[in-house]
Amino acid sequence: MKSCVSKVMAAGAILLFSLSSTMAATKPLKVFILVGQSNMEGHAMITTFPVIAKDPKTADLYKDMVDASGKPVVCENVYIAYTFGDFNGNSVGKKSGKLTAGWGSQHHVGAGKIGPEFTFGITMNKLLNEPILLIKTAWGGKSLQVDFRPPSGGDLPADSKNKDAAGKYYKLMMDYVKEVLADPKAVYPSYDPAAGYELAGFVWFQGFNDLVGNYPATDPSKGKKAIKDYSEYSRLLACLIRDVRKDLSAPKLPFVIGVLGVGGETTGDGTEAFRKAMAAPGEMEEFKGTVANVFTHKYWPSDIDAVKMKLAAATSELDKKGNILKMRSKKGEDVKEAMVKLAAEKKAITEQALTAEEKFLLENGCSNQGFHYYGSGKFFGQIGKAFAEALVNVKK
Numbered sequence: 001m002k003s004c005v006s007k008v009m010a011a012g013a014i015l016l017f018s019l020s021s022t023m024a025a026t027k028p029l030k031v032f033i034l035v036g037q038s039n040m041e042g043h044a045m046i047t048t049f050p051v052i053a054k055d056p057k058t059a060d061l062y063k064d065m066v067d068a069s070g071k072p073v074v075c076e077n078v079y080i081a082y083t084f085g086d087f088n089g090n091s092v093g094k095k096s097g098k099l100t101a102g103w104g105s106q107h108h109v110g111a112g113k114i115g116p117e118f119t120f121g122i123t124m125n126k127l128l129n130e131p132i133l134l135i136k137t138a139w140g141g142k143s144l145q146v147d148f149r150p151p152s153g154g155d156l157p158a159d160s161k162n163k164d165a166a167g168k169y170y171k172l173m174m175d176y177v178k179e180v181l182a183d184p185k186a187v188y189p190s191y192d193p194a195a196g197y198e199l200a201g202f203v204w205f206q207g208f209n210d211l212v213g214n215y216p217a218t219d220p221s222k223g224k225k226a227i228k229d230y231s232e233y234s235r236l237l238a239c240l241i242r243d244v245r246k247d248l249s250a251p252k253l254p255f256v257i258g259v260l261g262v263g264g265e266t267t268g269d270g271t272e273a274f275r276k277a278m279a280a281p282g283e284m285e286e287f288k289g290t291v292a293n294v295f296t297h298k299y300w301p302s303d304i305d306a307v308k309m310k311l312a313a314a315t316s317e318l319d320k321k322g323n324i325l326k327m328r329s330k331k332g333e334d335v336k337e338a339m340v341k342l343a344a345e346k347k348a349i350t351e352q353a354l355t356a357e358e359k360f361l362l363e364n365g366c367s368n369q370g371f372h373y374y375g376s377g378k379f380f381g382q383i384g385k386a387f388a389e390a391l392v393n394v395k396k
Helices: 011-025 046-054 059-065 117-128 168-182 220-225 231-247 270-283 302-314 316-330 336-353 356-365 370-375 377-395
Strands: 029-036 078-085 091-098 132-138 197-205 255-259 291-295
Touching: 029 117, 029 168, 046 059, 046 356, 046 377, 059 117, 059 377, 078 117, 078 168, 091 168, 117 132, 117 377, 132 168, 168 231, 197 231, 197 377, 231 255, 231 270, 255 270, 255 377, 270 291, 291 377, 302 316, 302 336, 302 356, 316 336, 370 377
Parallel strands: 029 132, 029 197, 078 132, 197 255, 255 291
Antiparallel strands: 078 091
């Protein structure tokens, strides 16, 4: 099986690889902490990998992600310890092992999902060639304003209905990180206590629940169209960076902020306002040289948007009919035969409206909803790589 370190092609290369692995084992274990909500969990199915291979811009990344038989690589020098939640975001499990595909969301055991961790570990291993441990803590539907609220962020208002929940997931995160660091050998079998470990970086990829969260309007007179004031998010994220460093006794711990990328390029709307607020701590003088932003909207799968829009235009009339049938069904009418006929019509129109390449993209490129970046392996593969490269640059 191909290691994620290199493509071993001959006996001599195998020997060199073995020697380098032995030398790497004598170095401190590099520990990276990955934290966030559902998109740090990751909802990209392995079935979306073929789209990565087909794009010339990501074809080389695909080669790093799979072995000679096309199966996801198993990284011999990279292990992961992961605490995760259920559909409702409740903390329910812990697991550890060698890094490969399948360490994304655990909502569907065996479904083979990835988040940023897969290519983050692959890329970091290539860049460092040292023993690496990823500690991942991620739970769906969690905000910084409430769930991850850091200790120095202060209390929520006394009348807040979420007051009792404030900071719960910050504590769960910190407890798990300290639990793993108390006994690294339990999750990294070849850990050398004499060499020890080094806290080498922290990645924060979160934001959707705060984007749609309870933040004040910048201009209340505009009602629902008003853009929110997200400056409190900036303050809390700066507090989080300080508190994590303090609680882990790592005052210069390198940070990467994966700035929310849902929706891709935007201009002057609420999403753009939130991105600016999320990126703000990375631009503070206090954090200069130790915190970096990765703008994930640059990797948004806009090609999927284009195909979906094209298909929606072609099937809009049928979609209206479908909605009418659904309403009739709710009223108790038997519309099964009409629904079957409508589905056949829609399939025929889809076949005519889309090219073979567009159909391939829809069938193989998406595995989830837009707020989960369409469950695109291409998206998550690219951001994992970008996070790793950004952290290495911060350390330099």
